[in-house]
Amino acid sequence: xxxxxxxxxxxxxxxxxxxxxxxxxxxxxxxxxxxxxxxxxxxxxxxxxxxxxxxxxxxxxxxxxxxxxxxxxxxxxxxxxxxxxxxxxxxxxxxxxxxxxxxxxxxxxxxxxxxxxxxxxxxxxxxxxxxxxxxxxxxxxxxxxxxxxxxxxxxxxxxxxxxxxxxxxxxxxxxxxxxxxxxx
Amino acid sequence: xxxxxxxxxxxxxxxxxxxxxxxxxxxxxxxxxxxxxxxxxxxxxxxxxxxxxxxxxxxxxxxxxxxxxxxxxxxxxxxxxxxxxxxxxxxxxxxxxxxxxxxxxxxxxxxxxxxxxxxxxxxxxxxxxxxxxxxxxxxxxxxxxxxxxxxxxxxxxxxxxxxxxxxxxxxxxxxxxxxxxxxxx
Numbered sequence: 001x002x003x004x005x006x007x008x009x010x011x012x013x014x015x016x017x018x019x020x021x022x023x024x025x026x027x028x029x030x031x032x033x034x035x036x037x038x039x040x041x042x043x044x045x046x047x048x049x050x051x052x053x054x055x056x057x058x059x060x061x062x063x064x065x066x067x068x069x070x071x072x073x074x075x076x077x078x079x080x081x082x083x084x085x086x087x088x089x090x091x092x093x094x095x096x097x098x099x100x101x102x103x104x105x106x107x108x109x110x111x112x113x114x115x116x117x118x119x120x121x122x123x124x125x126x127x128x129x130x131x132x133x134x135x136x137x138x139x140x141x142x143x144x145x146x147x148x149x150x151x152x153x154x155x156x157x158x159x160x161x162x163x164x165x166x167x168x169x170x171x172x173x174x175x176x177x178x179x180x181x182x183x184x
Numbered sequence: 185x186x187x188x189x190x191x192x193x194x195x196x197x198x199x200x201x202x203x204x205x206x207x208x209x210x211x212x213x214x215x216x217x218x219x220x221x222x223x224x225x226x227x228x229x230x231x232x233x234x235x236x237x238x239x240x241x242x243x244x245x246x247x248x249x250x251x252x253x254x255x256x257x258x259x260x261x262x263x264x265x266x267x268x269x270x271x272x273x274x275x276x277x278x279x280x281x282x283x284x285x286x287x288x289x290x291x292x293x294x295x296x297x298x299x300x301x302x303x304x305x306x307x308x309x310x311x312x313x314x315x316x317x318x319x320x321x322x323x324x325x326x327x328x329x330x331x332x333x334x335x336x337x338x339x340x341x342x343x344x345x346x347x348x349x350x351x352x353x354x355x356x357x358x359x360x361x362x363x364x365x366x367x368x369x
Binding site for chain 1: 268271272274275276278279282283286287291294295298299301302305306309313318323
């Protein structure tokens with residue numbers, strides 16, 4: 001039977017709705033740089049909207065919007081894969097068999113929901129003038145936690161004991177680093 | 185083996201209750217007075233009641249959609265799957281505690297809604313693992329219940345948030361009457 005390769009678009013929505021099933025189909029077929037692009041764009045949109053909200057209230061200038069977008073993009077491009085790498089190290093220490101590239105790729109893909117929420121938030125922000133960083137941005141990051149736990153569980157053969165503490169730590173790290181950005 | 189199973193069950197029950205107590209306390213805490221005992225007690229009770237109802241509904245709907253499985257294997261595997269799914273609340277609860285008590289946020293509904301939805305998906309996945317196949321009807325059932333409870337929490341929160349101050353006022357009034365001081369105006 002021919003093994004069909006799911007499109008990136010399908011993978012992104014699949015990771016939101018059915019992360020376990022999607023991961024099984026796409027882990028070996030999705031190119032790692034496309035997965036990293038998902039987290040980079042997701043955080044670019046999320047952090048960018050934080051800057052845009054502050055711009056709307058007159059607290060910051062337009063250059064701050066560009067700066068926060070760039071920081072978010074760099075965050076998703078470097079920090080999230082780094083967290084994925086650290087996760088892989090933990091999994092390796094607990095006798096995990098997955099390759100580093102697969103783990104980082106799956107970890108970045110778990111932010112697919114944040115990407116969709118970020119895109120929707122930007123659309124509502126531009127079209128209706130809403131402040132969207134909390135309503136869409138934080139919700140998107142929260143939405144990523146579920147797929148992240150399932151992703152780590154899939155990578156560890158169904159062990160909650162590892163996936164839940166890792167997802168909790170990553171969630172807190174993202175939340176605190178974002179709040180630091182908002183207070184800059 | 186049986187002892188391990190019982191320990192696991194006790195651990196899951198403890199973690200789940202702790203999560204719902206923490207959710208309730210965080211959600212109903214007053215940003216101006218974080219350690220108000222009336223808010224904390226009311227929040228803990230509301231959280232526990234909500235968690236108990238949510239768990240009951242998830243179990244009932246999974247049983248309803250899998251009557252044949254329940255007849256053959258009993259209700260225990262369904263209960264275990266739901267309880268394992270409930271563990272997905274942990275990251276959301278810890279993030280909520282950080283948001284409320286460290287970042288001093290007052291908007292908590294997003295954390296609760298996302299956590300509840302994650303539990304629904306997880307319960308269906310856990311049950312699928314037990315059953316040996318993932319079925320869309322189970323995902324729809326648990327997601328539907330989770331959406332309903334997420335909506336219920338969001339909707340009722342606006343009204344319930346007023347309750348602790350009303351209780352505190354009532355207790356103050358009764359205390360005043362008992363001590364003979366009357367109503368302080």
